[in-house]
Amino acid sequence: MKTRLRLAAALAAASLIGLTGCGANPGATGAAGAASDFPKKGKSIDLIVAFGSGGAVDTAARLIQPVLEKELGTNVEVINKPGAGGQIGYTQLTSAKPDGYTIGATGSPSVVVSPLDPSRGAKYTRESFQPLGRQVIDPTVIAVQPDSPYKTIKDLLDAAKANPKSMTASTTGLQTGEHFALAQLQENTGAEFAPVHFSEGASQATTAFLGRHVDVLVANVSDVNDLSKQGKARVLGVMSAERAPSLPDIPTFKESGYDLTAGTARGYSAPAGLPEDVAKKLEAAIEKAIEDPAVVQKMKDLGLQTSYLNGADYKTFWAGQEEDFKEVLPLVQKKD
């Protein structure tokens, strides 16, 4: 009888333990263990996406994930940690051990700006990240409902000037790229919208737009590419120097008489302090993944042009962005 009892307890314990094995584990070894044997077989790498699933950041991360797995020879798990316009995910990324087993997708301006505004109390700065590679620049667009009376960006802005705050406009969170674009647009043109901040990211903002809970969608090219083709959104203008290849009929803001460019630059970073050989391996794998022809093609289908920068160049680009955004930051800060 006793043996049966032990057997039962052992079975219970064994199945519990067996379960833990079903997923390999992140962050388990100390930094000391991460050396030339990186990445250890069976130990998965977490790729933190600081926005909800379904958005452009998430999609891009999921596109490179299989190539990364092939290059690194281990599992790569995409983990969504949305909230506070990316800050929650970035906090988690930068507080992870710099052992290469945690990397993250980083998008500016959100990652650049959040540490600049003291009221956000961000626990990280630019130095907390080790940039590994930039993937794309995704220009900002402005779209309205397909049955909206406004056919051009000028119509829309004039209406918003005549009736300030009569229309709601989405952003993907406070002080994100969309918020900056909107604020700069208001500053330059005198038009006024009522911003609604969907702090989990573009997929949430787009859903609200489709449900007609907001009037104006401020988003990136990749977010509206499909919607525009399906006639679910009327894109009025693109905030880039040249027209977006995926939206050839949509004029740039400059063409419409407003000298404004804005967009989101996205890449991948690790927490600062990575051992050099680990950083090299990750950087190489990320370059391969970003420039993989199939990935580039799929990005193109989403309306995105790959513009790869290596870690060092991404770092320089990041610093430049910081300078630029410092100047316009007061536009999106609270004023009291």
Added chain:
Amino acid sequence: MDTLNELLNGFAAAMTWQNLLFAFLGCLLGTIIGVLPGIGPVAGVALLIPLTLNMDATGAIIMLCAIFYGTAYGGTITSVLLNTPGEAASAITTIDGYAMTKIGKAGAALTIAAVGSFVGGTIATLGLVAAAKPLGELGLLVGPPEFFALMVVGISLLVALAGKSMVKAVISGALGLLISMVGIDPVAGAPRFTFGMDRLLDGVSFVAVIVGVFGLSELLSYRKGDQPAAVHAPNLRSLLPTGKEWLRSAPAMARGTGIGFGLGLIPGMTGSVSSLLSYGAEKKFSRNRHQLGKGAIEGVAGPETANNAHANAALIPLFTLGIPASPTIAVLMGAFLQQGLTPGPTLFTENSEIAWAIIASLFIGNLILLLLNVPLVGLWTSILRVPSSILTALILLFMVIGAYTINFSVFDVFVMIGFGLLGLALRHLDIPLAPMVLTLVLGPLMERSLRESLEISQGDFSIFTSRPISAVLIGLGLLIVFSPLLKLRKPKALNEDPET
């Protein structure tokens, strides 16, 4: 036919050997949790979340769902064999189940219970399939104000139905919301209530809180004399019910399915209400009603079918509206969120493959549960013979490992201990725990939709009453809380339900 196609794709995705293994392990663990005294389904599911954090979303959710309805069956075993329900929903089964054990028909009772669970669970899952598409498509109508109003309805239902005192239920709900606010503000990014501790920036770990409040506090509130009675092991030859017993069970199962399915859809109703009502229905409508209480098979078949139909039907509001109907479902929802999946209308538009794979796995899981439980009855009974002091030590061991491995930090172990004491205090003060779990999960979603709504209306609170859908929902919520009618009709069983 679109739905059928997607369901078939879901089956294809769910049938990988890993996912089948997860479903199998989930059923196994769920049953063990159901059998073990002192660890209820809420704490059990929460305790196992850390184990699934590193798995891919589909596998993790499949396993947690399997655990979830495994517990619904596990509780039956102890009810029948020991006269001690492993969880509240099986309490009523003790009457006829244990009576059957005494006349040597334990095997038949357990088999019928397994078959009934399978029938109820499968039919409820069919309901989920039918409801998923139409309700999912309503999703776009649900903007931030409607979403907020929906959650108000869910919480008011739970507050109105939970426990004896509404004041205490509201306190519990407010506590859950406050705990959910610790960490970085999800909108503006400012740290809140972190008391300067960097550890708290990411919020208090949900799993540590649940394991503490439900698991540890339950263990702490144990008193001497809560030991189970002696076990009557079933005669294995009696496993198969006779043809007559099958015939008698069929109508009871049909009634049980209807009751469980209907009540499972209502947030705030727990499985025990379904099984109680089903027993009541048998007493009223069964042809053999005079035998109930003396070991009638209907007294097992009805409530057990209702219990599992309820458990599966309760997933419908979660999948389609994002509203957790019970504490266990709220824990499940927490797991969804940690996997980056937001249950609710958008689940079927943004993650439809995963959603359908999970639905398909519910069918598979119900089948596994049936196959697993009939032959393993002997094994379950031997677990019950493990002395309680050893069980206590092992449960504590798993709680500590579970809490530690969330973030690989002792901090979460302390969080668990602290919340264990809080849970004990709440139990002592007779404050229901269910509203707290619910609001703990819903808190961030609720706050976000509130702030988005106010941004849309530019600060005007009337947005909640000027939009038709949210106005109706808010009205409904108020009606639920303030209607004295509902309070009078509140099923007594809820007051004794430890899950609420």
Added chain:
Amino acid sequence: MTTESVTSPPGTGKTARVAPTVLAGIGAFAAVGVYVLVSSISLGLWTSLGPGPGLFPFAMGAVLAAMALLWLLQELRNPSETAAGVDRGLVIAVVVSLVLLAAVMDLIGFQLSMFAFLLYHLKVRGRRTWVSSLIIAVAGSFGAFYAFNYGLNVALPVSTIPFLNAIGL
């Protein structure tokens, strides 16, 4: 925050009086509510950017404080019976042992601390035989450590004391 109500003695049974544990609980909830109210004002209820981080906590703090007040009124009118007291020996034993375990786990490692913890619960409190206590304690500490660490790549903490660390604990 409300833990003091656990250790204070249960209601003494005078019918017309509010039990001290209930009073302590109400006091604690009211205090938490007021604290949240005050601190959420400094978080900002409304900013030029819209609803602020303090808005929702403010509402919840108000609800909590109001409910505590309401509960007090209910109690004064009709004191409730407190639930049966807890087994204080059990609570203290489990909580203190858990706190000690968590406190020393990073220092002396999972294996030693868990071994001692299990032994305490099995042998001292559970009064199992030495043989079964030792077998289960070894399996739950050293066994679990090796199973998790090497079999499953889940690192349970090792000792930070160099000597212990060197011998693999």
